Amino acid sequence: MLAELSIKDFAIIDEIKIDFREGLTVLTGETGAGKSIIIDAIQLLAGGRGSVEFVRHGAKKTEIEGLFFLDSKHHLAYEKANEFGVEMDEEGMLVLNRTITSSGKSICRVNGKLVTLAILREFGQTLIDIHSQHETQSLMDTEKHLALLDLYGREEIMHAKKEYKEIYGEYKQLEKRYRELSENEQEIAQRLDLLKFQQQELEEAELTIDEDVKLEQERKTLQNYEKIYQNISDAYYALYGEQKALDWLALTMTSLETIKEFDEDLGQKANDISNHYYMIEELSFELRNKLEEMEFDPERLNEIETRLNDINRLKRKYGSSVSEMLDYAAKIDEEIEQLDNKDVHLSKLEQSLKSKGRDVILAGEQLHELRKKAAQKLKKAILSELKDLYLEKADFDVYFTVQEGNADDPEWKGQKVRLHENGLDKVQFLISTNVGEPLKEVHKIASGGELSRIMLAIKKNFARHQGVTSVIFDEVDTGVSGRVAQAIAEKIYSISNSSQVLCISHLPQVASMADIHLLIEKDVRQERTITKVNELGYSEKINEIGRMISGTELTDTTKEHAEELISQASELK
Secondary structure (H helix, E strand, C coil): CEEEEEEEEECCEEEEEEECCCCEEEEECCCCCCHHHHHHHHHHHCCCCCCHHHECCCCCEEEEEEEEECCCCCCHHHHHHHHHCCCCCCCCEEEEEEEEECCCCEEEEECCEEECHHHHHHHHHHHEEEEEHHHHHHHCCHHHHHHHHHHHCHHHHHHHHHHHHHHHHHHHHHHHHHHHHCCCHHHHHHHHHHHHHHHHHHHHHCCCCCHHHHHHHHHHHHHCHHHHHHHHHHHHHHHCCCCCHHHHHHHHHHHHHHHHHHCHHHHHHHHHHHHHHHHHHHHHHHHHHHHHHCCCCHHHHHHHHHHHHHHHHHHHHHCCCHHHHHHHHHHHHHHHHHHHCHHHHHHHHHHHHHHHHHHHHHHHHHHHHHHHHHHHHHHHHHHHHHHHCCCCCCEEEEEEEECECCCCCCEECCEEECCECCECEEEEEEEECCCCCCCEEHHHHCCHHHHHHHHHHHHHHHHHHHCCCEEEEECCCCCCCHHHHHHHHHHHHHHCCCCEEEEECCCHHHHHCCCEEEEEEEEEECCEEEEEEEECCHHHHHHHHHHHHHCCCCCHHHHHHHHHHHHHHHHHC
């Protein structure tokens, strides 16, 4: 859940800190007091689009910070943290920070680590789900319906979808290779000429594995011949000769050999010295042989320089090392063979493509069947929710279609179909709110008040599947009143049983259901407008709900009505 929100120099907010708790938190206040500004700040914290317009007039930057508590190690935020290298607190705390400067620069942090805005958005999507009147329209976007359906049936669909994507990826790779090999003859001929030129150039170079590494080492030796020869010579003559190291070691060995029969420990030391003596003597012979073998050949150094220059010229075209160039040469040989025998390879690819097409269709069909089952469950659940919201005459359905393919695409149920990364299906949510009316797209048939109820019905069913920490409603109850308003209040509260809910509302019915009621007010200090946030106690809550009922004048009757609403809400909860 969102535990704490800190906002500084944002719009008309100078500086506020809000502590949140689990359950339903309702934010109320006069129009323009700053309720939606707080939601805007949370949206920015979740990776929303920023603007210098958000920076308070006269300030250098605006800063927003949110502390979240995650209730499970399996929360998607942990996957994101692992993916982007963000350290997670052992207690499940996650801190998002967003700073926007007056020059328009945006600085984002997750648990103190600097991240891009795109990464901040990835985290935000796992934590916060914001729904406003605009978002209601967005939720009705048909392009998002397939993802929503998959989310609803996630447990059954997830594995099948993963399997389909793997096979689909293999299919697309084959399709790409087939298309490349089927390009026009002129392009293929030009490609073949280029490859054969490169092949010839690499073959003429007669490269051998690690040749560049060995040549560079040999060059280094020749360039430092005198230094190497002198130091080996010094080492050898320090060991071998009269009054040199081996002479002294021989004396040491002889001395200990003479007395070893008197002391067992001295005998062991004599053996050790003897072993070391013969090992060092052998090393001295190797150094002598090395000196006898060494010969400076200036012509060889010139040959190495010339060869390395040729290799470095080839590196600029074919790879950063001889090993890479040899790998590239092997790829060239393979591609030339394919192009020279294009028809044979095209035939093989065509057969592989057809076979993989059948595999991907089978995987897509399995995914389709699982989606159909999930759609039936979703339809039943949505209709139940709509009935609770006094849309008992409404009908809802999930409409499946496939995109028609061309002659080269795989066939399903006697029809060529265009595959996509999520399967065969295109999905659309359709609704009818009146008896006898045909099912249509939601935005074409629903009024403002109906949209609010439809959105809540959908949201209620998806809230527990999305796994987000906090669900936020920004005046989604606009356009409703009476018993519908009460039904919406109860529905919003029911969502708070599985997720923390923050709700901006002008409905007294919604406010009465609040576990925590925050009042947002404007004030003027030192000739500047600021926003204040206060948590209301019981009596203050009665007064605020009474104001929401009556408008301006607070009477005993409206206070009694407010008390009654709160009492009814307590009984319902």
